Amino acid sequence: MAMPVIDSLLANRTLRKAIWKLWYPLLTRRLQADGVVFLNYAYETEPPMEIALAPADEADRACIQLYHHVGTLAELRGKAVLEVSCGHGGGASYLTRTFAPASYIGLDLNAAGIAFCRQRHQIERLEFVQGDAEKLPFADGAFEVLVNVEASHCYPQLPRFLAEAARVLKPGGHFLYADFRFSQGIAAWEQALAGCPLQLLGTTDISAGVLRGMDCNSARSIALLERKLPKFLHGLGRDFAGVHGSRVYTALLEHGLSYRSYHFIKPCSEPLKQCVSLDQGKPISASSHRHSAP
Numbered sequence: 001m002a003m004p005v006i007d008s009l010l011a012n013r014t015l016r017k018a019i020w021k022l023w024y025p026l027l028t029r030r031l032q033a034d035g036v037v038f039l040n041y042a043y044e045t046e047p048p049m050e051i052a053l054a055p056a057d058e059a060d061r062a063c064i065q066l067y068h069h070v071g072t073l074a075e076l077r078g079k080a081v082l083e084v085s086c087g088h089g090g091g092a093s094y095l096t097r098t099f100a101p102a103s104y105i106g107l108d109l110n111a112a113g114i115a116f117c118r119q120r121h122q123i124e125r126l127e128f129v130q131g132d133a134e135k136l137p138f139a140d141g142a143f144e145v146l147v148n149v150e151a152s153h154c155y156p157q158l159p160r161f162l163a164e165a166a167r168v169l170k171p172g173g174h175f176l177y178a179d180f181r182f183s184q185g186i187a188a189w190e191q192a193l194a195g196c197p198l199q200l201l202g203t204t205d206i207s208a209g210v211l212r213g214m215d216c217n218s219a220r221s222i223a224l225l226e227r228k229l230p231k232f233l234h235g236l237g238r239d240f241a242g243v244h245g246s247r248v249y250t251a252l253l254e255h256g257l258s259y260r261s262y263h264f265i266k267p268c269s270e271p272l273k274q275c276v277s278l279d280q281g282k283p284i285s286a287s288s289h290r291h292s293a294p
């Protein structure tokens with residue numbers, strides 16, 4: 001199907017959810033036998049991040065680095081963490097094994113993906129739940145950190161997800177977020193983020209790092225999608241994987257697409273300067289910081 005047709009279908013909120021509800025289970029069915037545990041565009045810095053990884057994680061290095069970038073915006077150790085849209089669970093597994101949260105729940109709309117996660121990632125303190133980002137099945141204030149990587153562009157109503165994120169976080173809790181938008185969607189994205197009931201602590205444009213991540217994975221992704229997807233889905237698959245020459249890759253290269261990470265905090269009822277940090281029991285400075293560009 002031609003990409004302009006897909007674009008016009010995705011522009012409709014109801015159809016958007018229906019399309020992703022078909023697309024991701026299809027991907028799970030096609031890719032699970034190959035042990036594909038990441039569904040993101042990946043990230044690499046210049047010079048390279050060179051984080052220490054277990055040998056079994058090396059093949060996923062660039063995708064893991066996106067999670068490492070987002071997951072280290074706040075302390076996870078000892079925290080109750082929720083990840084919304086965990087996909088095939090590779091990020092949940094890496095963050096749980098590496099940063100020892102007290103508990104980590106990965107949630108995704110894709111029931112087949114959640115079944116795959118449960119079978120593939122059997123790790124202490126890590127569990128998986130099927131659910132909708134716009135209607136989270138958790139009590140108010142249940143989590144200290146909420147992670148969300150490259151998924152909010154799928155949600156029909158971003159403000160609903162942001163309201164849910166704020167609801168399930170404890171006061172002082174952290175929302176660690178990364179995603180992208182094409183140029184025409186940036187104003188609405190920024191408006192939704194500015195209107196959300198969370199306080200922005202910092203944001204970074206990581207477009208250049210994601211482009212390098214795509215470069216790292218391009219050859220592997222092309223081989224996989226040509227082997228696993230029917231020919232009529234190759235165009236969509238190339239975009240989805242962000243391979244060299246795909247529309248998404250070119251848009252990122254030519255600044256027609258922006259990929260950003262964000263760190264928000266849920267304000268306490270008291271003034272923020274008196275709010276005790278959930279990180280290290282130290283007061284959080286009232287002054288916002290901005291993360292520097294990679």
Ligand SMILES: C[S@@+](CC[C@H](N)C(=O)[O-])C[C@H]1O[C@@H](n2cnc3c(N)ncnc32)[C@H](O)[C@@H]1O
Pocket residue numbers: 020024037038039040084085086087088089090091107108109110113131132133134148149150151154155156
């Ligand atoms: C591009 S994948 C990213 C997955 C994962 N974060 C990663 O980086 O590997 C987007 C994910 O969002 C999930 N998703 C889409 N709409 C959703 C919704 N309304 N609620 C929860 N998850 C959703 C999809 O099922 C898919 O797993």
